[in-house]
Amino acid sequence: MPEKIVVDVNNEYVSVGEAARTYGVVVDPVTHAADIDATNEKRAEIRAHRLKNASAGTKAPKVELNGAKEIFDWGGSLQLVEIGSGERFWKCGGCDHVLGESTHDWKSYAARGDAPMSNGQPVKFASKTKEFGLREFYCPECAELLEVLNLNRNEADVETFRYLGQ
């Protein structure tokens, strides 16, 4: 992942400052190489900051996931798994924290925080609007970023998807 951000910095889609602030990737401004130690430190700092400023979701049920079978993987950060009883649950791909039953909107169990639109746009095109913004959903345990919605702050949250099939 740091390598992808370095490519974006070289292509000027992302500035050195944006790479650190948004992606937690610390890039040397002269050589454009990623500093791995500084990146790990920056990412830990971002995760701590996310949870400190987020509002907590509903506490998810405790479920034993030992031997659970993966049904669906959404970009490595959110996964749907099936346990021995046949019940399916959402879980964080980063730490295996359970995010509720498959039939529920997992976002209700996630921590959420608001961010300005400019956090999600290339610096060249960053919008300064206050009406629209980003709503970020994190794992309440490890602060992994699970989803980012771009929305009108005056409207209710949208449910991105829900698992209906068996």
Ligand SMILES: [Zn+2]
């Ligand atoms: Zn997690």
